[in-house]
Amino acid sequence: ETTDNAKDEYGEALYLEWVPGVTLREWATNMQQCLESVPHQTGDVQVSCIATTSFRLAWDIARALADMHDSGVIHGDFNARHIIVDDSNYTRSEMNVRGVGALSLKIIDLGSASY
Numbered sequence: 001e002t003t004d005n006a007k008d009e010y011g012e013a014l015y016l017e018w019v020p021g022v023t024l025r026e027w028a029t030n031m032q033q034c035l036e037s038v039p040h041q042t043g044d045v046q047v048s049c050i051a052t053t054s055f056r057l058a059w060d061i062a063r064a065l066a067d068m069h070d071s072g073v074i075h076g077d078f079n080a081r082h083i084i085v086d087d088s089n090y091t092r093s094e095m096n097v098r099g100v101g102a103l104s105l106k107i108i109d110l111g112s113a114s115y
Contacts, residue, residue: 021086076112
């Protein structure tokens with residue numbers, strides 16, 4: 001929460017929202033490890049769910065970037081470190097059943113953005 005007179009011992013201060021989750025890179029690494037830990041059988045539910053979730057996440061990222069561009073905002077430094085994936089509201093078993101919708105994402109670090 002910010003106030004009009006946000007200051008620290010050095011003068012002015014900037015307070016930013018805490019964004020829970022992990023970077024897209026960390027999330028992808030976790031999913032890769034999960035895939036490596038299950039048997040690769042045709043029709044495996046967990047592999048199918050991870051693939052569906054990954055494709056849906058990619059679609060959401062593309063839509064978010066398109067919305068930014070449609071608003072006239074260019075990120076300037078768009079990469080996997082600047083996408084935060086949050087699945088903290090769901091247990092792993094719920095994610096396996098639901099897959100889609102179990103994740104939320106935020107694009108962060110707009111310091112290099114142009115408008």
